[in-house]
Amino acid sequence: MEKSDLVIRVAGEGGEGIISTGDFISAACARAGLEIYTFKTFPAEIKGGYAMYQVRISANHIHNQGDTFDVFCAFNGEAYELNRHLLTPGTAFVYDGPGGDFEPDLPDGVSAYPIPMSATAKKLGEKRAKNMVALGALSHLFNINEETLIRVLSDKFGKKGEKVLAKNLEAFELGKGFAQALEKKDSWRVADAKEPKDVIIISGNEAVGLGAILGRLDFFSAYPITPATEVAKYVSEHIPKLGGTLIQAEDEIASISQVVGASYAGKRSMTATSGPGLALMSEMIGMSFMSETPALIVDVQRGGPSTGLPTKHEQSDLFLAIHGAHGDAPRIVLSVENVKDCVEMTAEALNLAEKYQTPVILLSDGSLAFSTQTIPTPKADQFEIIQRKRWDGDGEYRRYALTEDLISPMADPGTPGAMHIATGLEHGETGAPRYTPENHETMHRKRIHKIQPLVDEYRPAERDGVEGQATVGIIAWGSTIGVVREAIERLTAAGQKVKALYPKLLWPMPVAQYEAFAAECDQILVPEVNFQGQLSHFLRAETSLKPIPYTICGGLPFTPAMIVAKVEEISK
Ligand code: COA
Helix, strand or coil: CCCCEEEEEEEEECCCCHHHHHHHHHHHHHHCCCEEEEEEECCCCCCCCEEEEEEEEECCCCCCCCCCCCEEEECCHHHHHHHHHHCCCCCEEEEECCCCCCCCCCCCCCEEEEECHHHHHHHHCCHHHHHHHHHHHHHHHHCCCHHHHHHHHHHHHHCCCHHHHHHHHHHHHHHHHHHHCCCCCCCCCCCCCCCCCCEEEEEHHHHHHHHHHHCCCCEEEECCCCCCHHHHHHHHHHHHHHCCEEEECCCHHHHHHHHHHHHHCCCCEEEEECHHHHHHHHHHHHHHHHCCCCEEEEEEECECCCCCECCCCCCCCHHHHHHCCCCCCCCEEEECCCHHHHHHHHHHHHHHHHHHCCEEEEEEEHHHHCCEEEEECCCHHHCCCCCCCECCCCCCCCCCCCCCCCCCCECCCCCCCCCCCCCCCCECCCCCECCCHHHHHHHHHHHHHCCCCHHHHCCCCEEEECCCCEEEEEECCCCHHHHHHHHHHHHHHCCCCEEEEECCEEECCCHHHHHHHHCCEEEEEEEECCCCCHHHHHHHHHCCCCCEEEECCCCCCCCHHHHHHHHHHHHC
């Protein structure tokens, strides 16, 4: 199948400017009207360790970062060793040489381009400019828009002083010159610029922040944690414009407590964290559940448990998201597929917290957090704002009145006539503590059943693939969905009878949708980036499905080729 996209991977040591190089390539291509989808992985350390940046570029829509690269640029021997198995005939290889720390041994058919990156940067007296020597060469060899590259690198490095900028611009020109002296041996090139579209280039974390702002967030409190911190950074830059407040709390317990408190005071409130933080928040999530106080918690999943793999990808917080709290405290759990969802579903999650007066957990993940994608520019008027049910001032105020929809009227503290107790203790309709067995049953039923209508109200899980009976049905969640979409395209193009279901509301569980989907499939495959097969576990527990778990947990996402191979394996 003719490739309609180009995948460029840049790798080397953290601190060598790998991420900047990739960001510049992404910006140049996106500003040329092309679609980009980036993936990056780097070590927990600030300096040292293997850092990698991959950008997929296409004139068409792209759902994931691709299987492997077409062009690979290695800054050092470690990057070469970690990727040499992917240097297959037809790929192009740009590497640091002569004067680098390794000499590649390449199979026939790989187009090799030695560029003296380190040696040149050393001669320039600016070692960090090594990456700009590489960028100048990449720009010439693969038709990456030079003018835009110069503009974005000038924007970033200009802030570091004229001298640093001048050295980097010189390094770029030298790198370009080295490339011009080489014979172009491959046909890889970035598609020519198209007319620019009305898009923005944004990372998953920034998109969560944008969604919160468009969802009229009033209050945000968080404690910095990789890979979620950029959400708070983005919100801090924009929430003051809405008259809102952001606090960097002393820890995650304080941040969730401030969120529940601000929400109780009438504010649309949220936090963003990662697995370790979500674990610390579980008691206060129980408080939000028990006191029926709206709260949005965004969990940007990382390799766990404990400190785990802070900068690596995983989808392993589903058990915690759905059940994390003592006692019975089921809450709403949603998961995003891509950067566009990060915007739209964060605003949606704020609405659901307000509507159902309960904690809502929105699951993102490490690969999405740092993934930069082009998305249509969101328009503020496309975002409906749902307000919480408020007391109308009539009659006696009962904060936990047993209403028909089990959702009771809230009243901001200090509202005349609405004095009440909001407590984590079990309580009656007025909020006053009550310990009778009957009351606990009744109030539990209220808190747990009030979110059930969401199963029918929430948009049905999207389907993909063939109509009618399928040999294999795939159920995917989170950013794995984007990988499965491409796998389905390839499998159906090859005549395989496969289909897929992409749930985004994970709890309360849309059981009927899973049952209906499974009835059309001979077998069900559930690919997840966690060890235990966490969604498979819930499917076995809550439905009649007997899914085949397909789990990986190496800190990296699936690739379409992996899904295709697995489906072909179980189809035999
Ligand atoms: N000239 C001058 N400065 C340059 C340069 C050049 N040619 N190329 C890069 N730089 C600067 C960048 O601007 C950046 O500095 P800044 O942060 O002040 O902007 C710095 O060098 C690093 O470059 P960058 O391209 O951003 O990253 P990298 O590829 O060198 O990798 C990281 C460094 C990303 C691995 C490291 O900074 C990091 O963030 N590590 C992870 C930390 C973490 O999250 N740990 C988890 C804790 S639980």
